[in-house]
Amino acid sequence: MPAAQPKEGIGFELYVAAALKTEPQKLDGRSLDLTEFYFNINPRTYPRGLTKAGYDVTVDITASKDNVEYLIECKSSKHRDQILDLNDSQFLKSMLEFLALEMLSEQTKWDFCYILATNYPVAKEIATLGQEGSTRQVERLRNALIGFGCKEHGETFNSGATSARRIVKVLRTLVCLELPDQYLRLKMSSDSEYRKNYETFSSRLKHLDLTLSQDGPAQVRRFQTVSFLCKSSSHEKCRNIPTDGMICHVGNIDSFTSELEPFRKRNETGIRMIRASQLGFSVNDVDYPRNVSTKEVSESITIALNSLIGDACLLYIVPGTFDVLLIDREIMVEKIKRCFDLHTLKYELDTVKEMRGLGASLKISAARFILSSYHLSCDEDDFISNEDANEHDV
Numbered sequence: 001m002p003a004a005q006p007k008e009g010i011g012f013e014l015y016v017a018a019a020l021k022t023e024p025q026k027l028d029g030r031s032l033d034l035t036e037f038y039f040n041i042n043p044r045t046y047p048r049g050l051t052k053a054g055y056d057v058t059v060d061i062t063a064s065k066d067n068v069e070y071l072i073e074c075k076s077s078k079h080r081d082q083i084l085d086l087n088d089s090q091f092l093k094s095m096l097e098f099l100a101l102e103m104l105s106e107q108t109k110w111d112f113c114y115i116l117a118t119n120y121p122v123a124k125e126i127a128t129l130g131q132e133g134s135t136r137q138v139e140r141l142r143n144a145l146i147g148f149g150c151k152e153h154g155e156t157f158n159s160g161a162t163s164a165r166r167i168v169k170v171l172r173t174l175v176c177l178e179l180p181d182q183y184l185r186l187k188m189s190s191d192s193e194y195r196k197n198y199e200t201f202s203s204r205l206k207h208l209d210l211t212l213s214q215d216g217p218a219q220v221r222r223f224q225t226v227s228f229l230c231k232s233s234s235h236e237k238c239r240n241i242p243t244d245g246m247i248c249h250v251g252n253i254d255s256f257t258s259e260l261e262p263f264r265k266r267n268e269t270g271i272r273m274i275r276a277s278q279l280g281f282s283v284n285d286v287d288y289p290r291n292v293s294t295k296e297v298s299e300s301i302t303i304a305l306n307s308l309i310g311d312a313c314l315l316y317i318v319p320g321t322f323d324v325l326l327i328d329r330e331i332m333v334e335k336i337k338r339c340f341d342l343h344t345l346k347y348e349l350d351t352v353k354e355m356r357g358l359g360a361s362l363k364i365s366a367a368r369f370i371l372s373s374y375h376l377s378c379d380e381d382d383f384i385s386n387e388d389a390n391e392h393d394v
């Protein structure tokens with residue numbers, strides 16, 4: 001594969017993420033090792049109401065492990081002689097983002113660290129300001145930030161976000177990481193691990209929805225992506241299924257359906273639990289952003305699989321374990337309808353013997369799902385089950 005060229009815009013983020021994931025980065029005298037971290041290249045936006053800074057913040061990449069989260073801003077330029085200095089609007093913009101996040105970290109006690117990654121040099125004064133910056137220099141930067149913030153964000157801008165104390169705190173933890181184009185090109189052409197990481201991140205970033213706003217450039221809306229059973233780097237047989245605000249990226253569906261086939265033929269009771277391992281996969285074959293709950297993930301996979309396998313049967317993916325409930329829709333709709341109690345006006349799911357052992361929570365979710373496939377929408381309150389989950393911890 002020919003080495004791709006680092007370029008401006010969204011592509012540079014992928015090169016940065018791959019570099020940090022592949023090997024520790026040397027910074028003057030110390031090492032930054034994020035190789036064991038989980039990278040999210042579609043991070044969520046921290047809204048202004050949450051940070052209290054008066055503007056929304058979306059960093060380019062986050063990398064998290066245990067309770068530490070690195071928030072990474074990427075700035076690239078195709079001009080070789082450019083230097084990122086204190087008055088540069090790119091620097092001021094990044095600083096305002098970091099300051100807002102620092103405000104959030106003060107409220108939440110989350111452990112945030114900041115990285116500014118560039119493909120061109122960062123002025124020495126930025127690196128030294130945090131260490132030995134004079135009050136006068138910090139004050140100068142503060143004025144520049146306030147001027148820039150008011151211009152960018154108008155009246156909602158909270159100039160309190162840029163207190164001198166907070167600026168110094170951010171600058172002290174800020175890592176400026178220069179990753180020149182030549183270095184990235186070399187990694188791409190000579191380091192297979194780097195290329196693999198790059199391709200993984202790239203596949204996660206594929207799902208961009210470009211909508212033209214009226215007066216500005218294209219707005220990029222990022223979908224959260226759930227990946228299921230994808231082991232491929234070419235993604236030739238993979239399918240992307242839009243599901244309720246997310247994209248479910250499904251790997252080889254044909255091999256999944258053939259694993260399922262023998263179970264489908266022997267589903268006399270109408271509902272049957274099949275372990276993920278019995279179908280040849282495990283939780284490791286499911287990949288999703290940290291901020292998405294396992295319930296949302298299982299819902300996304302459920303929708304995607306049912307749209308891919310057609311009407312032969314219904315599948316419900318169990319949150320957490322990703323085991324599969326195989327459901328004969330005709331049989332189960334009847335059974336559930338029949339357990340509706342005319343006195344309590346609820347579905348008494350514990351009287352459906354085919355569902356015994358699933359536990360209350362899974363019974364209710366599955367029953368809602370089965371009825372919804374018949375366009376009957378119900379709330380959780382419409383169902384009664386008091387059964388402990390003795391077969392599954394959900």
Ligand SMILES: [Zn+2]
Binds near residue numbers: 203230249
């Ligand atoms: Zn794939």
